[in-house]
Amino acid sequence: MIGLRTSHKSELVDITEDVSSIVRDSGADKGICIISTRHTTSGIIINENESGLVSDILAMLRRLVPEGGGYAHDRIDNNAHAHLQAVLLNSSVTVPIEKGSLLLGTWQRVFFVELDGPRSRKVHVSVVRG
Amino acid sequence: MIGLRTSHKSELVDITEDVSSIVRDSGADKGICIISTRHTTSGIIINENESGLVSDILAMLRRLVPEGGGYAHDRIDNNAHAHLQAVLLNSSVTVPIEKGSLLLGTWQRVFFVELDGPRSRKVHVSVVRG
Amino acid sequence: MIGLRTSHKSELVDITEDVSSIVRDSGADKGICIISTRHTTSGIIINENESGLVSDILAMLRRLVPEGGGYAHDRIDNNAHAHLQAVLLNSSVTVPIEKGSLLLGTWQRVFFVELDGPRSRKVHVSVVRG
Numbered sequence: 001m002i003g004l005r006t007s008h009k010s011e012l013v014d015i016t017e018d019v020s021s022i023v024r025d026s027g028a029d030k031g032i033c034i035i036s037t038r039h040t041t042s043g044i045i046i047n048e049n050e051s052g053l054v055s056d057i058l059a060m061l062r063r064l065v066p067e068g069g070g071y072a073h074d075r076i077d078n079n080a081h082a083h084l085q086a087v088l089l090n091s092s093v094t095v096p097i098e099k100g101s102l103l104l105g106t107w108q109r110v111f112f113v114e115l116d117g118p119r120s121r122k123v124h125v126s127v128v129r130g
Numbered sequence: 131m132i133g134l135r136t137s138h139k140s141e142l143v144d145i146t147e148d149v150s151s152i153v154r155d156s157g158a159d160k161g162i163c164i165i166s167t168r169h170t171t172s173g174i175i176i177n178e179n180e181s182g183l184v185s186d187i188l189a190m191l192r193r194l195v196p197e198g199g200g201y202a203h204d205r206i207d208n209n210a211h212a213h214l215q216a217v218l219l220n221s222s223v224t225v226p227i228e229k230g231s232l233l234l235g236t237w238q239r240v241f242f243v244e245l246d247g248p249r250s251r252k253v254h255v256s257v258v259r260g
Numbered sequence: 261m262i263g264l265r266t267s268h269k270s271e272l273v274d275i276t277e278d279v280s281s282i283v284r285d286s287g288a289d290k291g292i293c294i295i296s297t298r299h300t301t302s303g304i305i306i307n308e309n310e311s312g313l314v315s316d317i318l319a320m321l322r323r324l325v326p327e328g329g330g331y332a333h334d335r336i337d338n339n340a341h342a343h344l345q346a347v348l349l350n351s352s353v354t355v356p357i358e359k360g361s362l363l364l365g366t367w368q369r370v371f372f373v374e375l376d377g378p379r380s381r382k383v384h385v386s387v388v389r390g
Binding site: 031032045046047048050051052053055056057059060064088089090092094095096101104105106107108128129130 | 291294296297298299300324325331332333334335336340343344346347350351352353357366384386387388389390
């Protein structure tokens with residue numbers, strides 16, 4: 001389990017090193033690693049960690065699903081946009097493990113995507129040998 | 131395998147209990163569970179089961195990919211929007227298993243998303259120990 | 261590993277047969293197969309292989325995330341739209357294996373989605389028994 005505390009309303013947190021260290025500690029030589037959020041106003045994605053792109057990703061989500069768009073769920077809890085943006089992302093990603101390490105491409109990094117922060121969040125990491 | 135019959139053109143069906151019972155019956159203590167649709171005009175998502183949010187999710191999909199948007203596939207079969215909405219969702223989700231149960235956050239539920247109903251649908255559930 | 265060379269700026273490459281043959285060669289009778297791209301301007305999806313639909317999928321991605329939309333990442337590398345479109349897709353898909361074969365529905369095919377081609381690309385295929 002990775003615990004983290006986000007600082008902003010929406011933000012990307014690069015958790016690649018935390019995930020890599022769990023994979024190393026598992027001793028698994030080959031298999032898969034599943035990184036899952038336990039929250040419904042957040043997501044997990046794999047992409048490049050470049051500061052401009054990080055802001056572009058958050059801007060795209062706000063543009064496709066703007067806050068306060070007359071959503072029914074906003075009558076219950078004022079964060080429908082965050083749930084809807086999460087639906088467009090993933091609740092988990094799966095990454096191969098080869099030779100004891102995460103098999104990621106040169107530019108691939110694993111991000112937790114906060115969509116309704118700041119909050120304390122939990123990300124679960126499963127390692128399956130195979 | 132979970133068989134279900136949808137009732138509407140588009141709808142969310144909460145299948146969390148069906149999935150949980152397959153996981154329990156498998157006897158797996160630890161591992162992962164993969165829930166996959168076998169259809170190209172549907173998806174699987176994880177989010178909160180609140181009736182307003184459920185209608186917001188369907189409305190978002192219709193807004194981002196409206197029916198009858200001049201799609202080439204509509205000349206073959208009048209459901210291009212349903213395929214395209216499915217591409218924005220997932221064909222499967224993966225959920226960790228811990229202590230014999232699905233490890234879901236407090237608000238997380240697993241939904242089959244019907245995008246071209248009503249139809250009979252099949253959802254496959256794989257349990258992998260790990 | 262599946263190596264492929266794309267021919268267009270954006271395109272869908274049906275890799276179902278390549279994946280099936282890796283699954284057959286693995287000798288796995290039951291389990292899951294994870295198909296992962298190693299690139300941040302591409303995705304993996306499952307949908308129907310119909311030529312009209314294939315062009316509709318690419319048109320939808322261009323409509324939702326147009327090229328040259330004033331993105332910050334375009335100052336670094338002129339392909340922000342490709343990264344952003346990739347975020348809306350998946351970096352991997354998971355397909356069940358039953359009786360030694362991929363368990364896909366009648367219309368389901370696995371596609372590599374090129375978003376910033378033409379390029380040489382690598383797709384990793386993991387087989388996990390379960």
